[in-house]
Amino acid sequence: MKVKAETVLASALLLLLLGLVAAPAFAVLRSAWDWVALGRVLGNVTVLGNTLLMGGLTTIFAVLIGGVLALVLVRIRTPGRGLLEALMLLPLYITPLLTAIAWSWIGSPRGGLLNLLALRLFGVTLIDLQGAGGVIFVASLAYAPVPFLLIAQAMRSMDPALEDSARVHGAGTWAAFARITLPLMRPAAYGAGVLVFVQTMGLFSIPAVLGVTGGFNVAATEIYRLLNTYPPRLAQAAAWGLILLAITVATVLAQNRLLAGRSYVTIGGKSFRPRLVEVGRLRWALAAGTWFYLGLAVGLPVATLIWASLVNFLTIDPALMAFDLRHFAYVIFVHPAAGLAAANSLMLGVLTATLIAMLALAIGWVVVRRRGTIPQLLDYLAMAPLAIPSVVLALGVLGTYAGLDIVPIYGTSAILLVAYAAHFLPIGVRASAAAMRQIHPELEDSARVSGAGLFGMLRYVVVPLTRPTLVAVWVLVFVLALQEVSASILLYTSRSTVLSVAMFDLWEAGNLSGLAALGVMQLAVTFAAIALLGRFRRQGIAA
Amino acid sequence: MSDAVVVENLVVAYGGAKAVDGISFSVAPGEHLTLLGPSGCGKTTSLRAVAGLERPASGHISVNGQAVFDEAGGIDVPPERRGLAMVFQSYAIWPHMNVAENVGFPFRARGIAADIARPAVAVALAMVGLTNFADRPATLLSGGQQQRVALARALAFGTKLVLFDEPLSNLDAQLRLQMREELADLRRRLGFAAIYVTHDQDEAFALSDRILLMRAGRIEQAGTPHELYTAPRTKFAAAFLGVRNILDARIDNGRAWLDDGTMLDVADSGPPGRAAIAFRPASVILGEGMPAIVERVLFAGDVVSVLLRSGANEITATARLDSGIAVGAKIAWRVALADCHVLRT
Numbered sequence: 001m002k003v004k005a006e007t008v009l010a011s012a013l014l015l016l017l018l019g020l021v022a023a024p025a026f027a028v029l030r031s032a033w034d035w036v037a038l039g040r041v042l043g044n045v046t047v048l049g050n051t052l053l054m055g056g057l058t059t060i061f062a063v064l065i066g067g068v069l070a071l072v073l074v075r076i077r078t079p080g081r082g083l084l085e086a087l088m089l090l091p092l093y094i095t096p097l098l099t100a101i102a103w104s105w106i107g108s109p110r111g112g113l114l115n116l117l118a119l120r121l122f123g124v125t126l127i128d129l130q131g132a133g134g135v136i137f138v139a140s141l142a143y144a145p146v147p148f149l150l151i152a153q154a155m156r157s158m159d160p161a162l163e164d165s166a167r168v169h170g171a172g173t174w175a176a177f178a179r180i181t182l183p184l185m186r187p188a189a190y191g192a193g194v195l196v197f198v199q200t201m202g203l204f205s206i207p208a209v210l211g212v213t214g215g216f217n218v219a220a221t222e223i224y225r226l227l228n229t230y231p232p233r234l235a236q237a238a239a240w241g242l243i244l245l246a247i248t249v250a251t252v253l254a255q256n257r258l259l260a261g262r263s264y265v266t267i268g269g270k271s272f273r274p275r276l277v278e279v280g281r282l283r284w285a286l287a288a289g290t291w292f293y294l295g296l297a298v299g300l301p302v303a304t305l306i307w308a309s310l311v312n313f314l315t316i317d318p319a320l321m322a323f324d325l326r327h328f329a330y331v332i333f334v335h336p337a338a339g340l341a342a343a344n345s346l347m348l349g350v351l352t353a354t355l356i357a358m359l360a361l362a363i364g365w366v367v368v369r370r371r372g373t374i375p376q377l378l379d380y381l382a383m384a385p386l387a388i389p390s391v392v393l394a395l396g397v398l399g400t401y402a403g404l405d406i407v408p409i410y411g412t413s414a415i416l417l418v419a420y421a422a423h424f425l426p427i428g429v430r431a432s433a434a435a436m437r438q439i440h441p442e443l444e445d446s447a448r449v450s451g452a453g454l455f456g457m458l459r460y461v462v463v464p465l466t467r468p469t470l471v472a473v474w475v476l477v478f479v480l481a482l483q484e485v486s487a488s489i490l491l492y493t494s495r496s497t498v499l500s501v502a503m504f505d506l507w508e509a510g511n512l513s514g515l516a517a518l519g520v521m522q523l524a525v526t527f528a529a530i531a532l533l534g535r536f537r538r539q540g541i542a543a
Numbered sequence: 544m545s546d547a548v549v550v551e552n553l554v555v556a557y558g559g560a561k562a563v564d565g566i567s568f569s570v571a572p573g574e575h576l577t578l579l580g581p582s583g584c585g586k587t588t589s590l591r592a593v594a595g596l597e598r599p600a601s602g603h604i605s606v607n608g609q610a611v612f613d614e615a616g617g618i619d620v621p622p623e624r625r626g627l628a629m630v631f632q633s634y635a636i637w638p639h640m641n642v643a644e645n646v647g648f649p650f651r652a653r654g655i656a657a658d659i660a661r662p663a664v665a666v667a668l669a670m671v672g673l674t675n676f677a678d679r680p681a682t683l684l685s686g687g688q689q690q691r692v693a694l695a696r697a698l699a700f701g702t703k704l705v706l707f708d709e710p711l712s713n714l715d716a717q718l719r720l721q722m723r724e725e726l727a728d729l730r731r732r733l734g735f736a737a738i739y740v741t742h743d744q745d746e747a748f749a750l751s752d753r754i755l756l757m758r759a760g761r762i763e764q765a766g767t768p769h770e771l772y773t774a775p776r777t778k779f780a781a782a783f784l785g786v787r788n789i790l791d792a793r794i795d796n797g798r799a800w801l802d803d804g805t806m807l808d809v810a811d812s813g814p815p816g817r818a819a820i821a822f823r824p825a826s827v828i829l830g831e832g833m834p835a836i837v838e839r840v841l842f843a844g845d846v847v848s849v850l851l852r853s854g855a856n857e858i859t860a861t862a863r864l865d866s867g868i869a870v871g872a873k874i875a876w877r878v879a880l881a882d883c884h885v886l887r888t
Contacts, residue, residue, distance in 0.1 A: 004621065445596050446635035448622040449706075450696065452652035456623075460652065464639045 005454040010374045017381040020422045024396025032242035037235035051219040055201040061140035066147030072286045074155045077276040091297040095483030096142040097205035098519045102301035116316045131214035141297040147192035154188035198248045202389020204486040220391045241395040252387040308516035327517035341502035352420040353478040360428030368436040382429040394487035413496040419487040428473045435469035475533040545608030547736035553602035562588040564760035577739045577747040580757035586740045595622035628697035629706040634689045636681045643677040649700040667699035707739040781821040787859040789821045803854025805833045808880045819886040822878045827860035832877025
């Protein structure tokens with residue numbers, strides 16, 4: 001029998017995902033099969049404890065902050081809700097590496113700007129962000145928008161009639177909220193929690209900046225250290241990868257168990273207008289609180305960064321300050337790697353975003369429209385990276401492709417592309433599958449019967465109808481790829497260095513002003529991309 | 544000339560359940576065949592299997608003399624190369640294209656130049672009365688207009704076979720009647736063969752040359768509208784086709800005896816034994832025959848609907864508005880010989 005185009009497409013995608021996701025995951029398992037290394041790593045109780053502490057507390061704080069802000073902005077008549085909600089996306093667009101560095105300038109015990117200021121004015125230092133507290137503080141600020149978005153979405157998709165009926169049957173505002181709304185938000189909160197936990201378990205940038213100097217080492221910084229000693233201790237690094245993987249996979253499975261057996265079906269693809277609660281004067285305090293969060297997560301760090309890129313050196317003495325663009329000139333014209341890193345990052349950003357948009361379209365279609373083993377497998381594989389910290393993914397990619405001569409990508413930008421593609425795949429596939437489900441299947445059937453083949457149908461019907469989502473996915477992945485640290489730091493070579501690595505190098509070398517200038521340029525590119533998306537949106541090209 | 548469609552032993556299975564369980568039928572060129580039945584009877588699945596949108600488990604399908612599916616021969620032609628057109632229940636009008644682009648899509652999809660397609664699109668739009676709507680975005684049309692766009696798209700390319708999946712079920716009653724007539728006219732003019740899926744018996748009776756009544760994946764009864772209307776063969780067929788009176792009876796000597804001793808003359812009685820008899824309310828003649836009690840009288844427009852009780856049996860009859868039948872009265876009734884059918888199974 002002639003093989004159908006659908007089968008060819010699904011099989012090709014499966015093959016690709018086996019190389020992109022399954023092989024790296026397997027490589028981690030295989031190379032960690034070294035009992036000595038595993039024993040040594042497990043014996044390092046402090047680092048394991050630190051990692052769990054960072055992951056656990058960051059998750060709890062991020063979900064609390066995100067959940068409360070979702071409540072404040074979606075369910076309460078808080079002044080300026082619309083603007084604040086739009087601004088809640090900002091922390092996602094700034095790499096935690098930059099926020100951490102900015103906060104280290106603001107809040108390190110000696111030399112931190114805030115502490116210097118306080119010392120001069122009151123004779124005491126105020127804060128110490130070096131160590132566990134600082135890491136968890138900055139990470140919670142950085143990751144809070146993830147739970148915010150998921151919980152806000154869950155609140156919007158909840159039928160207000162569910163609350164109304166509780167009210168009619170005798171529950172007060174707060175009773176209805178506590179007994180009905182809160183339990184219904186649980187899946188979103190758990191889901192967001194798991195997402196944050198997986199990402200923070202493998203977090204490199206923030207602990208590398210704020211933790212290591214204070215003696216607070218975590219798994220990702222350990223992996224980085226093990227691979228950058230001579231000779232590199234691969235087995236131990238892989239053992240760390242395996243342990244992280246075991247913890248995150250167990251967490252995902254536990255979450256599935258926790259939510260199994262209960263129906264939380266409040267979502268029918270429908271969006272409701274949630275009923276707004278009046279809280280009187282308190283509303284001003286809530287708005288102020290939200291602004292305060294945004295100030296800490298974005299305003300203060302970005303202002304510090306911009307100021308640092310323009311001032312001659314970091315000082316609190318106005319008499320010594322001089323402003324010019326020499327740091328920009330330095331990173332653009334003098335610094336040996338910055339130009340190359342920027343070019344590589346932009347290229348990787350464009351390639352990753354394009355690849356993810358295409359894969360999201362194809363995989364999303366197969367997963368939503370086809371039945372059988374291969375589509376099922378594709379779905380699992382495409383979602384699996386959600387359970388794999390990016391540092392582990394990078395280890396696996398390294399283990400798979402280093403020395404694999406038939407795919408000679410080791411040491412090139414292509415190996416970064418592989419890691420990025422695997423890491424960002426779930427974002428793309430999730431969004432595109434959701435958009436695909438909104439398309440009535442008969443729109444596709446009708447194109448087939450009218451004479452279009454599979455690819456003609458995709459081109460003429462599915463692509464135009466999902467274009468808004470695909471454009472949004474492209475921009476989001478471009479922005480996120482531009483700021484990726486945890487995987488890049490393990491995979492780059494001097495020729496394939498990227499922006500985040502260049503910034504980390506500048507930080508390690510103590511060139512704070514150059515770093516600030518480079519960071520500001522990266523933010524400028526990011527916000528240019530987002531502004532472009534906004535323009536597309538107004539023209540109706542993107543949703 | 545070969546048949547427009549030949550289907551042999553078609554089986555479509557979902558998991559273990561057979562949605563279509565070994566049906567066979569053929570459609571002659573220019574013929575209108577309707578697949579009629581309640582939801583879940585497999586009629587839409589059969590249609591989609593002919594279109595190539597559903598993969599059968601086994602069987603054979605050919606379209607215009609060419610095999611498009613044959614399990615044994617390893618043939619499964621994709622929908623785009625089966626040379627047919629289809630009107631979908633949801634209309635399936637592409638929201639990102641205007642009316643002319645929707646109708647012209649069968650040309651574009653097959654790589655035919657726009658200047659060749661344009662006159663055909665214009666003709667198709669004229670046929671459905673949408674000439675002035677060509678540049679209108681498809682999403683700004685009413686349901687009835689979208690239905691016409693779907694029809695124009697199916698006819699524009701001039702395929703000899705058009706499939707219809709409950710095309711009128713989303714329209715309001717008045718529009719449905721109007722579209723039914725237009726559809727009949729168009730088919731007479733253009734001469735395409737049609738397979739038409741519906742659960743509406745009136746629609747089936749009005750449009751079809753032949754009807755396949757389906758039940759649970761099988762063909763319950765096949766025939767012309769007239770045959771099905773006048774002589775349903777099974778209880779299911781009779782009930783689905785609106786025969787109100789279906790009564791258990793004992794057949795003996797060319798006559799049917801109800802449990803309470805009422806005797807009725809029947810056409811084509813067949814062998815003696817237990818069976819069901821069926822007759823329409825309009826076939827009941829009041830004022831002569833066996834006695835019964837009037838239980839209920841309902842005003843039904845042109846006539847009154849009268850419910851009679853005879854022992855445990857309820858019989859629905861119709862009477863003239865001025866017949867003056869009163870609840871509780873005793874009345875005699877019988878059924879015209881030719882209209883009283885014995886049902887097997």
